[in-house]
Amino acid sequence: MQRHFFNADEINISEFAALCSQTVSSQDYKFSVDIQQRVVIYEGEHIQALISTQQAFDLKSELHHCIKDGPGIVVVRQAFQDLKVIDRATEIFKEIIEEEKTSDQHRGDHFAKVGENERIWNALQKFCERDPEAFVAYYNNPVLRFISEAWLGPFYQLTSQVNIIKPGGQAQQPHRDYHLGFQDDAIVAEFPIASQIFSQLLTLQGAVAHTEMNTSAGPTLLLPFSQQYPLGYLAWRNPEFIDYFSQNAVQLPLKKGDAVFFSPALFHAGGNNTESSDRIANLLQVSSAFGKPMESVDRSKMTKLIYPLLLAGKQAKLFSPEETKSVCSSVVDGYSFPTNLDLDSPLAGSTPETVQGLIERALNEEWPIERFCEGLDEATKRRLA
Ligand SMILES: [Fe+2]
Missing domain, CATH: 2.60.120.620 (q2cbj1_9rhob like domain)
Structure with missing residues (x-):
């Protein structure tokens, strides 16, 4: 053996x-x-x-x-x-x-x-x-x-x-x-x-x-x-x-x-x-999504700080979709898990919506900043046990 x-x-x-x-x-x-x-x-x-x-x-x-x-x-x-x-x-x-x-x-x-x-x-x-x-x-x-x-x-x-x-x-x-x-x-x-x-x-x-x-x-x-x-x-x-x-x-x-x-x-x-x-x-x-990073980072706080800039950037056509996605990938925890599956049930596909998905939806629909921050807080809460 x-x-x-x-x-x-x-x-x-x-x-x-x-x-x-x-x-x-x-x-x-x-x-x-x-x-x-x-x-x-x-x-x-x-x-x-x-x-x-x-x-x-x-x-x-x-x-x-x-x-x-x-x-x-x-x-x-x-x-x-x-x-x-x-x-x-x-x-x-x-x-x-x-x-x-x-x-x-x-x-x-x-x-x-x-x-x-x-x-x-x-x-x-x-x-x-x-x-x-x-x-x-x-x-x-x-x-x-x-x-x-x-x-x-x-x-x-x-x-x-x-x-x-x-x-x-x-x-x-x-x-x-x-x-x-x-x-x-x-x-x-x-x-x-x-x-x-x-x-x-x-x-x-x-x-x-x-x-x-x-x-x-x-x-x-x-x-x-x-x-x-x-x-x-x-x-x-x-x-x-x-x-x-x-x-x-x-x-x-x-x-x-x-x-x-x-x-x-x-x-x-x-x-x-x-x-x-x-x-x-x-x-x-x-x-990797499948590993543990070495440092803890307050990613929600950062996401709220960058959203107004991404929204303004989108409206003024300052950033390409690639650039927007690159910033988001640097900020968010882009993976669906771990989550609380009682509260954060999968959507149409097989995984719950990621924060990255939430930002994309918010930017597409041009959510005002306050609505986005509330949506993010709710999503964060749903992931907690
Ligand atoms: Fe080193």
Whole structure:
């Protein structure tokens, strides 16, 4: 019988090295514009042009293949084409950090000494609350939604954390991310290997560059193909693996507005910032409808903040349906469950209406703001036991 449970003594550096030595064939990535250091690179504008075409599923397959069975990393050059949107968000992030510094609740970064780096937890909600208009302009980005759906399908939940690495900020230790990257080896070993592997398929890690990131600014070090090692969640703390990482990780310069997406199982680490200015990234963590996100977010509050803008935008024809849907996907919990099935019975189909569905109906019928907020409160209440 096949074994399903393993412990940290069973990791094997040669198996890991063999997987991490694979090469990338450009024939597998026909939509890409470049491959550098075994990282597949796409152009934001090009992805956007294909979203509503018959090639969309082929492109999604290619992106999914790259993250799961390929090197595990996708870079999108100019995922944001309007850099004013990025700069406005950066200003807002800096304001939030200044305020949080003087607040008792400031906790710093879990990888660095307080003062060396700055981090905004739940930056998604804080950004939305501080400036809903700038928030909508940032998250109405169909490229972000397309890549999230390529990895997770629809109904995902977005969270975001802002990371500012000060000049002199030190590199992180290589690690894997959420879910199992936050657990001790003994806990990881309690999960059957199938769960260790499927947990990787429930999250997408992303980072949007808010500053120019030459390699001297320390953009994330990434080890291509390392996500394919089945026992990786038991291996990333091991000195041999750390050594292999430091010899073989790659680091790609990013420009402001570029984004990188990777498997949470990929071995990675933020680099040293040896420049004289801050390195700023908006870290996106996208969670499958079938997983649990890492942060709690007041999504109803955010939905009420963006609805007036979406309604005005629709009436003034400011946003395409794709853009509207992209903002909504970034804000709402788009899945029907868990719910209270006594109160929230399925409609004509087989699932109760989602909040996304409610927003679409409200926008189509141009509900006034008050009516929408009442409708949302009722829908939220119906889902509670
Ligand atoms: Fe990480």
